[in-house]
Amino acid sequence: MNQLTFAIRQEAARILEENVVDVVIGFEVGTLPLKAQPAFITRKEEAEKLVYNGFCQNNLAAYLTRRPKEERIGIICRGCESRAVRALVIEHQHDRDKLYLIGVPCTGIIDWRKIEREVGENTLQAVEEGDEVIVTTRDGEHRFQRVDVLHDSCKRCLHPNPVGADIVLGDPLPEGDPERAWAPVLEFEALPPEERYAYFVQEAERCIRCYACREACPMCYCTECFVDHTTPRWAESMITPSGTQAWHIIRAFHQTGRCVSCGACERACPMDIKMTYLVDKLSYDMVQQYGFEVGASDEEQPPFAAFTLDDRNRFVR
Amino acid sequence: MNDTWTPRIVVFQCQYSLYCEADQKWMDTQLPPHIKLIKVPCTGRISPLFVLNAIQGGADGILVSGCQPEKCHFKEGNLGARRQLDEFRRFLTYLGMEEERIRFAWIDLSERGRIQQELADLEETIRTIGPIRRLVTRAIPVGEKL
Numbered sequence A: 001m002n003q004l005t006f007a008i009r010q011e012a013a014r015i016l017e018e019n020v021v022d023v024v025i026g027f028e029v030g031t032l033p034l035k036a037q038p039a040f041i042t043r044k045e046e047a048e049k050l051v052y053n054g055f056c057q058n059n060l061a062a063y064l065t066r067r068p069k070e071e072r073i074g075i076i077c078r079g080c081e082s083r084a085v086r087a088l089v090i091e092h093q094h095d096r097d098k099l100y101l102i103g104v105p106c107t108g109i110i111d112w113r114k115i116e117r118e119v120g121e122n123t124l125q126a127v128e129e130g131d132e133v134i135v136t137t138r139d140g141e142h143r144f145q146r147v148d149v150l151h152d153s154c155k156r157c158l159h160p161n162p163v164g165a166d167i168v169l170g171d172p173l174p175e176g177d178p179e180r181a182w183a184p185v186l187e188f189e190a191l192p193p194e195e196r197y198a199y200f201v202q203e204a205e206r207c208i209r210c211y212a213c214r215e216a217c218p219m220c221y222c223t224e225c226f227v228d229h230t231t232p233r234w235a236e237s238m239i240t241p242s243g244t245q246a247w248h249i250i251r252a253f254h255q256t257g258r259c260v261s262c263g264a265c266e267r268a269c270p271m272d273i274k275m276t277y278l279v280d281k282l283s284y285d286m287v288q289q290y291g292f293e294v295g296a297s298d299e300e301q302p303p304f305a306a307f308t309l310d311d312r313n314r315f316v317r
Numbered sequence B: 001m002n003d004t005w006t007p008r009i010v011v012f013q014c015q016y017s018l019y020c021e022a023d024q025k026w027m028d029t030q031l032p033p034h035i036k037l038i039k040v041p042c043t044g045r046i047s048p049l050f051v052l053n054a055i056q057g058g059a060d061g062i063l064v065s066g067c068q069p070e071k072c073h074f075k076e077g078n079l080g081a082r083r084q085l086d087e088f089r090r091f092l093t094y095l096g097m098e099e100e101r102i103r104f105a106w107i108d109l110s111e112r113g114r115i116q117q118e119l120a121d122l123e124e125t126i127r128t129i130g131p132i133r134r135l136v137t138r139a140i141p142v143g144e145k146l
């Protein structure tokens, strides 16, 4: 068991015992190797179940809006989760006083698909050891460098350290490199328009409309999503080109100035559709246009909700 | 482009943005058939989804006509909307659409005749870039009315 897991269990047990919170949301060992699963701990004895490692795929902040409003929640927060908490509090989705954030500086999530592509589907066991991931299959042991199998969003991560946490376990990490973070957006933008469109079509049209991306996203919490709206129907609900394209365009657009770049949507997608190049473009633009970054402040409204006259003389045509 | 092709244009117009009665009357009654007018109570009502729907359905050009920032009938309904629509256009451009297909006209109290000019300018631009080809997924055949 790694030190962080130990520290998390201790802290979770303490806040449950001292009745600071009603539930602690974290991770426990999953049924499959390479995938830990979310855990909801309500008794201090159960805190022993908690684990923390690079196999924790979900963005736990997605559960905040799906829990009873009056519940006091302790939540394990990596950088992206803590930023999602801030954004949700600003959007009045949660009372900050009812939350207890257990911050952990994050070294990135292991992309199980990258491993599966190398070793096949018969993984028996996977463990992290320092900078390595050791995967055991029926054919034997495979060793990977952690950096080679990180999820793409984590490779691009700008802020691995939690913001506004009540306690931080583990040592702070260096901040990410903006050049690396925005490189894919700029590279995509440099392609000729017909290639950009072709890529978009190819990715969007593989979509089966399962909405796993939405369910995994901490910022997709609408009681009625636009795609479920039937009268009038704003987007085709079938897996037609029109329907899937509209879904990809509008879901991404709804995340403008709200997406925390966690990549949970991409990890959740059963079709392995790459979609973060959409939200990343929007996040990039919010930085460029309005100097706005989600989670940077605990009070600044996202640009579309700010209602300021600052840009009186912009967008003339 | 061949001469028989007429661009299809959709106008989203805030019902307060044309203070000049003659202009509004012209919009309401005199619009040529290839221009479709959709009036909304405020720029704030123009969801990017409307714009996307028009494009998917084969609109070659879109004009968004709203009030000047500080002149919004509802005080600030247009402020967030302006930012949204501006970003939405940038986003569609990222996905391969020609930016010029969407045009904004934030019209001031005194600007009589501006809406006609904006429409003419948009139509001219669209004629040079040709019919929309990308993002049209529910297209109606060229030449038909919207």
Ligand code: SF4
Residues within 6 Å of the ligand: A059, A213, A216, A217, A218, A219, A220, A255, A258, A259, A260, A261, A262, A263, A264, A265, A266, A276, A279
């Ligand atoms: S859109 Fe994707 S990357 Fe952005 S917050 Fe939602 S799940 Fe995370």
Ligand code: SF4
Residues within 6 Å of the ligand: A214, A219, A220, A221, A222, A224, A225, A226, A227, A250, A251, A254, A255
């Ligand atoms: S896609 Fe848009 S409407 Fe649907 S849940 Fe997400 S933010 Fe809400």
Ligand code: SF4
Residues within 6 Å of the ligand: A206, A207, A208, A209, A210, A211, A212, A213, A214, A265, A268, A269, A270, A271, A272, A273, A275
């Ligand atoms: S998770 Fe993937 S397949 Fe499912 S709706 Fe989202 S993009 Fe489509």
